[in-house]
Amino acid sequence: MTDHQRFTKIKQNVWKMESGGAVYSVKKYESLAQAVKVRQVHQVLSVHNFPHIVPVLEKQDPLLLIQPWLEGARAVNFKRRIDRIDSFKALQALHDTKSQVDWSTVSCLPYYHMLEKWDVRLAKFLELQEMCEQFLPLHTIEELLAYGQDALKICKKQAPPVDSLTLLHGDVVHHNILRDASGQIRFIDFDLACLGTAEDERVLWMHRVLPQISYNPEFLMGEHPDLQTLSNQSLAKLLYPNEVLREWLHLLSLPAAQRQRMVNKLLQFTETALSHWPRLWYDVERMMK
Numbered sequence: 415m416t417d418h419q420r421f422t423k424i425k426q427n428v429w430k431m432e433s434g435g436a437v438y439s440v441k442k443y444e445s446l447a448q449a450v451k452v453r454q455v456h457q458v459l460s461v462h463n464f465p466h467i468v469p470v471l472e473k474q475d476p477l478l479l480i481q482p483w484l485e486g487a488r489a490v491n492f493k494r495r496i497d498r499i500d501s502f503k504a505l506q507a508l509h510d511t512k513s514q515v516d517w518s519t520v521s522c523l524p525y526y527h528m529l530e531k532w533d534v535r536l537a538k539f540l541e542l543q544e545m546c547e548q549f550l551p552l553h554t555i556e557e558l559l560a561y562g563q564d565a566l567k568i569c570k571k572q573a574p575p576v577d578s579l580t581l582l583h584g585d586v587v588h589h590n591i592l593r594d595a596s597g598q599i600r601f602i603d604f605d606l607a608c609l610g611t612a613e614d615e616r617v618l619w620m621h622r623v624l625p626q627i628s629y630n631p632e633f634l635m636g637e638h639p640d641l642q643t644l645s646n647q648s649l650a651k652l653l654y655p656n657e658v659l660r661e662w663l664h665l666l667s668l669p670a671a672q673r674q675r676m677v678n679k680l681l682q683f684t685e686t687a688l689s690h691w692p693r694l695w696y697d698v699e700r701m702m703k
Contacts, residue, residue: 501591512580524608526584565655658687
């Protein structure tokens with residue numbers, strides 16, 4: 415650090431850098447391939463004047479991603495209608511870039527295999543069942559496993575969505591979708607960017623939003639009419655308890671002390687989710703054509 419630079423650590427590999435009167439976000443990647451992918455995605459989107467990203471500044475270190483710091487920006491809150499509407503519109507705009515870009519020719523982008531990934535997630539949860547029983551009663555674990563297994567069976571019986579491939583952000587959690595000081599939506603952290611169908615990411619976005627609106631898919635579809643065109647397979651994917659399983663696997667990967675700090679909140683989240691799942695299942699089956 416020079417006399418003209420000041421760094422504040424934000425998380426493990428992210429810093430806020432003040433330099434020459436300007437402020438930047440600095441992220442250091444361990445993988446050159448991932449850094450190249452994120453940089454290339456930004457380059458392509460910038461060429462096509464996509465408005466919902468933060469510019470990437472050119473630097474000599476290929477592992478560093480440096481962007482202007484968005485002072486006054488905040489993560490969207492999926493409880494707020496305006497944040498749901500604006501984040502969904504921005505996501506649609508991201509997917510619609512396929513009309514300008516043939517994303518399948520961008521060699522750094524892997525294909526997103528949703529059902530395969532969810533199979534692995536469920537198998538991992540089953541593998542860690544004994545560890546999970548330290549926090550969850552057996553009947554709750556069995557309930558999660560049953561919902562996951564049954565949802566995957568239904569999904570695999572349905573025809574996949576018929577849609578061309580496009581760029582997916584890959585991690586549409588609320589803190590990766592910022593509203594800047596001017597009100598513009600900005601996507602950050604394209605680390606998991608991949609190729610897939612727009613429907614797959616709409617489903618992932620819905621999984622993030624549903625806990626904030628009492629797991630009411632019909633309400634969400636009324637708010638976002640484009641969701642009413644989801645294929646049967648995409649609707650069935652709403653039955654998979656993705657967020658609960660993902661959060662438990664994350665917790666079980668942490669050191670014991672960190673687990674204890676998070677477990678009460680996760681227990682409440684799990685209990686609330688499972689209390690809504692029978693109604694969610696009924697609503698989704700009724701919506702499937």
